Amino acid sequence: MAKKNEATVEQKLRELYNLQLIDSRIDEIRNVRGELPLEVQDLEDEVAGLNARIGKLNVHLEELQGNISDRKNLIEEAKALISKYTEQQKNVRNNREFNSLSKEIEFQELEIQLAEKHIKEFKAQIEQQKQVIDQSKQKLSDREEHLKHKKSELEEILKETEKEENALLKLSNDYSAKIEDRLIKAYKRIRESVRNGLAVVPIERGASKGSFFTIPPQVQVEIASRKKIITDEHSGRILVDAALAEEQAEEMQKTFSKVK
Incomplete structure (x- = not known):
């Protein structure tokens, strides 16, 4: 794999979404403990x-x-x-x-x-x-x-859950190390500012996941091209296309099954 500073935009988006999937899984585990x-x-x-x-x-x-x-x-x-x-x-x-x-x-x-x-x-x-x-x-x-x-x-x-959580925390750190500092800082800042911890979200039915604000078709085309990192103007979240999200979700599901 290319070094993190030499990665293509698409690779960066995939790594960011992988990181989001890992962190979301950690959030789920912690939510089970709840209060x-x-x-x-x-x-x-x-x-x-x-x-x-x-x-x-x-x-x-x-x-x-x-x-x-x-x-x-x-x-x-x-x-x-x-x-x-x-x-x-x-x-x-x-x-x-x-x-x-x-x-x-x-x-x-x-x-x-x-x-x-x-x-x-x-x-x-x-x-x-x-x-x-x-x-x-x-x-x-x-x-x-x-x-x-x-x-x-x-x-x-x-x-x-402790064994799985510890394994996922290590995995989260490993993936964070692959991503350039600028993007990691932005990712963490967004995660802290939103209620559900989702900093990277896919497009669903013409809007960013969890949002009711429609994304213009031209912007959706740009997101699907994976040539630049685009954020939702309403929530500030980083956007990825549905196909990329589905591919990474399938890939990460295999990883999750190994750490349980």
């Missing part, structure tokens, strides 16, 4: 988030239980003081000392009431917290099961 890798990533992020949330909820639960323990200790201390002050009242010398101890007892009784109120509030928070933890654990279990299923599904698809 699955993103779904797996989203589920992994959600599972990690739920684990972190459950961890924080458990820490808060421990704090609440610690608060209850502190209040119970405070109650025991208050009871001990009440017992102490009550015993002291038996040995007071005057009413002033008796009243002073009575106020201390009253204060400790209020401390006990406040601590019991707090314990009741903490217990209610604990019950609510436990419900949230149980719900989060159930949600986590559901998401982990769903993630396991999606990972299995993705692994199966990758197993079926």
Whole structure:
């Protein structure tokens, strides 16, 4: 084969269309995976988030239980003081000392009431917290099961297509190396700018494939002559005639069957 800079226009068109067929096949394989890798990533992020949330909820639960323990200790201390002050009242010398101890007892009784109120509030928070933890654990279990299923599904698809995709990627690189830099840059630029990745398309029913804009007969004749590279004025795609496209599709189909 002639060097890429010495290739005829027809050879360049054939190589470009071959490259398009290879890249389109790679696109098809990736479309089979679709949004699955993103779904797996989203589920992994959600599972990690739920684990972190459950961890924080458990820490808060421990704090609440610690608060209850502190209040119970405070109650025991208050009871001990009440017992102490009550015993002291038996040995007071005057009413002033008796009243002073009575106020201390009253204060400790209020401390006990406040601590019991707090314990009741903490217990209610604990019950609510436990419900949230149980719900989060159930949600986590559901998401982990769903993630396991999606990972299995993705692994199966990758197993079926990875070998072919890698072979096609190598083939794409090989064909790109045969084409002059100017055309490769144009081809890649067009592929990136169009939704379906078609940078090189054949003429179908008087219009470029996928387009409703009719190509003038004179331009169609020029395309069929394969003497110059012509682009669609509406989409910017490189155009090839239907016969050339059919010939290269048959040729590349044989190549594809070998890489599966």
